[in-house]
Amino acid sequence: MSPPGKAAIQLxxxxxxxxxxxALKGLDLTVAEGERVVVCGPSGSGKxxxxxxxxxxxxxxxxxxRIHGRALCGEPxxxxxxxxxxxMVFQSFNLFPHMTVLExxxxxxxxxxxxxxxxxEGIAMAHLERVRIPEQARKYxxxxxxxxxxxxxxxxxxCMAPRIMLFxxxxxxxxxxxxxxxxxxxxxxAGTGMTMVVVTHEMGFARTVANRVVFMDQGEIVEQAAPExxxxxxxxxxxxxxxxxxx
Amino acid sequence: xxxxxxxxxxxxxxxxxxxxxxxxxxxxxNLFSSLPNAILTFLGxxxxxxxxxxxxDWALVKAVWEAENRRQCLDLVGRSGACWPGVVEWIPNxxxxxxPKDQVWRINIxxxxxxxxxVPLWLPRVxxxxxxxxxxxxxxxxxxxYFFHGGAQGVVWTALIALGGAAFLWVWLTTLAxxxxxxxxxxxxxxxxxxxxxxxxxxxxxGALAALYVxxxxxxxxxxxxxxxxxxxxxxxxTLVISGIGIAFSLPAGVLLALGRRSQMPLIxxxxxxxxxxxxxxxxxxxxxxxxxxxxxxxxxxxxxxxxLRAIVAVxxxxxxxxxxxxxxxxxxxxKGQYEAAAAMGLGFWQSxxxxxxxxxxxxxxxxxxxxxxxxxxxxxxxxxxxxxxxxSMSRAVGEDTRWLGLFIEPFFFITMIYFVFCFLxxxxxxxxxxxxxxxxxx
Ligand SMILES: Nc1ncnc2c1ncn2[C@@H]1O[C@H](COP(=O)(O)OP(=O)(O)O)[C@@H](O)[C@H]1O
Ligand SMILES: [Mg+2]
Numbered sequence: 001m002s003p004p005g006k007a008a009i010q011l012x013x014x015x016x017x018x019x020x021x022x023a024l025k026g027l028d029l030t031v032a033e034g035e036r037v038v039v040c041g042p043s044g045s046g047k048x049x050x051x052x053x054x055x056x057x058x059x060x061x062x063x064x065x066r067i068h069g070r071a072l073c074g075e076p077x078x079x080x081x082x083x084x085x086x087x088m089v090f091q092s093f094n095l096f097p098h099m100t101v102l103e104x105x106x107x108x109x110x111x112x113x114x115x116x117x118x119x120x121e122g123i124a125m126a127h128l129e130r131v132r133i134p135e136q137a138r139k140y141x142x143x144x145x146x147x148x149x150x151x152x153x154x155x156x157x158x159c160m161a162p163r164i165m166l167f168x169x170x171x172x173x174x175x176x177x178x179x180x181x182x183x184x185x186x187x188x189x190a191g192t193g194m195t196m197v198v199v200t201h202e203m204g205f206a207r208t209v210a211n212r213v214v215f216m217d218q219g220e221i222v223e224q225a226a227p228e229x230x231x232x233x234x235x236x237x238x239x240x241x242x243x244x245x246x247x
Numbered sequence: 248x249x250x251x252x253x254x255x256x257x258x259x260x261x262x263x264x265x266x267x268x269x270x271x272x273x274x275x276x277n278l279f280s281s282l283p284n285a286i287l288t289f290l291g292x293x294x295x296x297x298x299x300x301x302x303x304d305w306a307l308v309k310a311v312w313e314a315e316n317r318r319q320c321l322d323l324v325g326r327s328g329a330c331w332p333g334v335v336e337w338i339p340n341x342x343x344x345x346x347p348k349d350q351v352w353r354i355n356i357x358x359x360x361x362x363x364x365x366v367p368l369w370l371p372r373v374x375x376x377x378x379x380x381x382x383x384x385x386x387x388x389x390x391x392x393y394f395f396h397g398g399a400q401g402v403v404w405t406a407l408i409a410l411g412g413a414a415f416l417w418v419w420l421t422t423l424a425x426x427x428x429x430x431x432x433x434x435x436x437x438x439x440x441x442x443x444x445x446x447x448x449x450x451x452x453x454g455a456l457a458a459l460y461v462x463x464x465x466x467x468x469x470x471x472x473x474x475x476x477x478x479x480x481x482x483x484x485x486t487l488v489i490s491g492i493g494i495a496f497s498l499p500a501g502v503l504l505a506l507g508r509r510s511q512m513p514l515i516x517x518x519x520x521x522x523x524x525x526x527x528x529x530x531x532x533x534x535x536x537x538x539x540x541x542x543x544x545x546x547x548x549x550x551x552x553x554x555x556l557r558a559i560v561a562v563x564x565x566x567x568x569x570x571x572x573x574x575x576x577x578x579x580x581x582x583k584g585q586y587e588a589a590a591a592m593g594l595g596f597w598q599s600x601x602x603x604x605x606x607x608x609x610x611x612x613x614x615x616x617x618x619x620x621x622x623x624x625x626x627x628x629x630x631x632x633x634x635x636x637x638x639x640s641m642s643r644a645v646g647e648d649t650r651w652l653g654l655f656i657e658p659f660f661f662i663t664m665i666y667f668v669f670c671f672l673x674x675x676x677x678x679x680x681x682x683x684x685x686x687x688x689x690x
Contacts, residue, residue, distance in 0.1 A: 057587050076595070084593050094588035098607050098684075108592040111602065160592060 005032040007069065008164055008195040009054060014063035016049055023049045025219040026063065033068075033163075036196045038206040038227075041216035042242060047199045050216070051166050054197070055086045067164070084112075087157030091169040093149045095141035095156070101128070102137040105156045112160070120159075127155040131185050147178025151185055158189075165189065167198040201246055207231065215239050305329055306660065316650040333651035334661050341641050341662065344481015350397075353472060354484055357394040361387060364415060367422040374425055379418050384495045386414040393467065395488070398474025405468055412463035417456065432456075477555040481636030483665060489559055489637070490624040496563040497623070498616065501570025506600065508575060519571070526568035532629050534561045539633040558630045566623050573615045577608035610684050617677035621670045638662050 009031040016024040023046045031037050039047050052058040054065060056072060056079060065072045067082045096104050105124035109115045115123075128134045131151035133144075141149055150170055157165065170186070171179045183205050190196060190209045200206070206213050206227050213230040215222045215238075222236050234240050266272055278288045309328030311320045320330035334341075343351050364383050367373050390411030393400075400408065421432040428435055433452025442448035480488070507519035526534065538561040542552060581604050589599035609616070631640035642658035645651055 055591055057590060080593060080595075086591075088588075088591040090584060090588065092582075092584050094582075094584035096585065096588070096603055096607075098610065107602070108594065111598055112593045156592070 005034065007031065007066070008033045008035070009197065010064070010066040010069075011050070011054070012064040012066070014050075014053060014060045014065060016046075016053060016058060016060045016062075023219050024053065024060065027219075027221060029214065029221060029224075031164075031195060031197060033195055034193045035211050036190050036209055037198070037212050037214055038210040039197065039199045039214045039216060040201055040203075040206070040242070040246075041222075045216045046219040047216055048168050049219075051088075051168050051197060051199055055083055055088055055166060057088075084160065085162055086164045086166055087160055087162035088166045089150070089153050089157055089168070089170050091172050093141070093146075093153045093173070095149055095153055097140065097142055100138055100140055101133070101144070101152050104141065104152060105159045108156075108160055124155070124159055127158045128152070130158070130188075131155045132181075145178060146174045147181045150174065150178075150182045154182075154185055154189070164195040164197070167196065167200065169199050169201075171200065171202060203231070203247060215242065217242075317652060317654050329657050329660070330651075330654060331657060333645055333648070333654045334657050336651075337641075337645045337648070337658065340482060340644070341638065341658070342483045344485055344636050344641060345479040346475060346481070346484065347473075347479070350473060350475055353394045353397070353475075357391050358487075360390065360394075360415060364418055367418060370422060370426065372426050372429070373422050375421050375431055379422070382414045382418060384499070386411045388492065388495070390415060394472065395480070396475060396477065397472030399471070406464070409460060409464040409467045412467055413456070413460040416459050416463060420459075477553050480555065482641045483638050485555075485630075485635060486624075486627050486638045489555075489562055489627045489630060489635075490620075492559050493562040493566045493623050493627070494620050497566035497570045497619075500563070500567035501574050502605065504567060504571035505574035505578060508571065509578065523568045523571050526565050527572065531562070531565050531626055532632060534565050535629055535633050537561070554633065555635060558633060558635055562623070562627065562630075566619070569619055569622075570616070573612055573619060574608065576615070577612035578604065580611055581608050610681070613677050613681050613684070617673055621673050624669060624673070625666060638665065 007030050009029070011027050011029040014024055014027045015022065027050060029037075029050075039050070041047055049058060053060045054067075056074075059074055067085055070082050072079050072082060095101075096107070099107060102121065102124055105127060106117065106120035109120035109123060110117060113120075125134055125137065128137055131154055133148055133151055133155075136144055136148060136152070141152065144152065150173075154170075167186070171182050174182065179202070183202060186196075186198070186205070187209055198205070198210075210227050212224055213227050214224040215230070215234075215236075217238055222238055223234065224230075225234075230239075231243070234243060266275065279285045305327065306329050309324050311323050311328055311330050312332065314320045314323070314330065314332045317330060317333060320328075320332070339348070339351075343354060346354065361383075364379075364387055367379050368376055368383075373379070388411075389407045393408040393411070417432060424430055424432050424435040428438075430438060431452075433455055434448065436455040437448035437451040440451050442451050504519050504523055507515045508523065510516050510519070535558060538557045539554065542557055546552065585603055585607070586599060589603045594603070627637055628639040630637050631643075636644070639662065642662045643655070645658040646653055646655040648654075
């Protein structure tokens with residue numbers, strides 16, 4: 001299945017080992033610009049590893065990863081400008097607890113992009129408004145609820161103006177009451193045409209937002225399809241079993 | 248059955264039962280919760296009372312405050328009261344050692360400069376606190392050496408001392424500028440000079456710094472202090488010099504060693520591990536002896552490293568090794584997600600380490616770091632063994648004075664108080680710092 005438009009992310013035969021254990025087994029995946037891909041699969045199937053290889057938090061040992069056509073070479077200096085086009089949101093938020101919400105957002109702008117403080121704060125406030133928590137800007141992350149923290153994390157990633165957003169189970173650490181506020185922000189983001197790769201088990205989100213659902217198991221992509229096809233007519237028994245367990 | 252749902256109204260909260268709160272509640276819960284507990288409370292209270300009254304009796308009530316020599320004290324109260332005149336007479340020596348009396352003002356000025364240098368760190372609206380703190384650690388010692396040691400300096404030393412002087416001027420000019428105008432010293436001068444663009448402003452800022460340096464150079468090269476060799480340094484002054492340098496050196500060195508120990512580069516890692524384990528597995532006193540007796544063997548004949556310097560180097564290396572392990576513990580407590588979030592936002596190793604990881608790690612390490620500083624401060628008493636006259640050795644000298652022969656307990660008591668005050672202040676400050684830095688960041 002080849003998506004239309006120019007490729008934002010290309011994985012070509014990507015393999016990754018932890019010691020002797022192969023976590024990714026020659027993955028091939030292309031995500032087009034503006035496409036929204038939801039990745040699902042049982043725990044330990046390599047979803048996180050894949051998404052972390054895309055922004056090089058983990059280095060793959062075999063295969064090629066291209067971001068907007070430019071291959072990652074493994075040299076931090078050379079890859080940095082390419083990787084700056086990706087933003088990442090983690091399951092455990094990973095906000096910086098010693099900085100206020102606003103500082104969390106302006107921090108990389110002033111240190112990595114060398115932007116003047118006032119300009120950075122302007123951008124940060126705009127994104128905090130976008131995730132609907134501008135009034136929390138002066139608080140510290142640990143004074144906020146989980147849902148609020150995750151929305152700050154999304155705003156923080158957006159501040160760096162990435163063209164691709166990666167989400168690794170953004171709602172798995174949240175209480176049920178807070179999942180919706182985070183998903184709403186993500187749905188809105190999808191509306192802006194952002195390229196998104198989202199690891200999640202929120203099948204409602206997959207149905208309404210995704211262009212494509214990718215199902216992984218044991219370090220491989222088992223099958224991928226448009227959501228309506230994926231949910232109504234999965235081709236593999238493994239997929240059916242998985243869906244029957246989570247739906 | 249009606250369709251309208253029941254309305255849930257939460258109950259108002261009750262106050263806690265009176266016997267569980269306030270002084271009475273606290274005493275009940277903590278001092279008299281059971282019979283054994285009550286007995287222990289009374290026993291403890293009794294022991295405390297006896298100890299305190301005995302000490303007060305000896306040190307204040309029965310003490311002698313005026314006497315010519317120890318004989319007179321003994322004739323008056325025997326051994327049941329303290330004999331303070333000997334200690335009072337020796338106070339200048341306990342504090343300054345054998346430093347020439349007419350030069351002691353230099354030490355005082357030196358410490359006043361230290362205080363003045365540190366004051367901006369506590370002032371509001373001062374933004375350059377990091378730079379001021381760094382300059383304090385790196386450049387104040389240069390200026391201090393000029394005051395404390397004095398004597399003729401070569402060209403290099405003069406240049407370095409002037410750097411210290413210029414830094415001090417800069418600290419206060421920047422502090423005033425930031426408190427008054429919200430601009431650093433360089434930026435303020437550029438503003439006043441009407442700099443058109445950033446590039447010019449930067450150049451004018453650097454020009455202003457250069458002017459400060461030239462000014463400092465002029466003063467330093469004109470003013471010359473008599474040399475006071477480190478041989479005669481002693482007392483509290485010497486203790487503060489050794490522990491101050493040890494403290495200032497060990498924290499940054501410990502951070503570097505700890506980072507080195509976690510480095511991916513094998514050479515660096517092996518060096519750091521060896522250094523840390525070597526110095527941590529040998530008592531400080533052995534290291535002091537080694538440096539004192541063996542260092543000269545390794546140096547070419549004729550090169551003389553003074554005794555104080557040898558002690559300082561030994562203390563610094565020893566303290567760094569301990570500090571490195573404390574810092575490593577702190578680094579380990581920071582979740583991996585913090586590194587990952589920093590990396591995902593495009594921060595490099597040094598940026599994420601210094602801006603994300605260390606500030607968090609140092610905060611949780613404050614109690615152990617200050618504990619280490621306190622230990623270091625007290626450990627400097629060991630330098631008396633290699634013939635330096637620190638506070639402890641000075642206090643022993645009192646009892647060897649012919650007029651105060653045998654007066655040992657009183658000077659010991661006195662320096663114990665000095666050590667206590669310093670260590671207590673350090674530990675209180677650390678608690679205070681912890682509380683302030685932890686604001687809003689409790690999990
Ligand atoms: N740092 C690591 N070291 C060793 N094994 C790992 C590491 N990270 C992940 N793995 C293993 O790789 C496999 C895939 O993990 P992961 O990508 O986290 O799965 P998922 O996100 O789909 O639950 C799992 O079997 C996991 O145990
Ligand atoms: Mg995962």
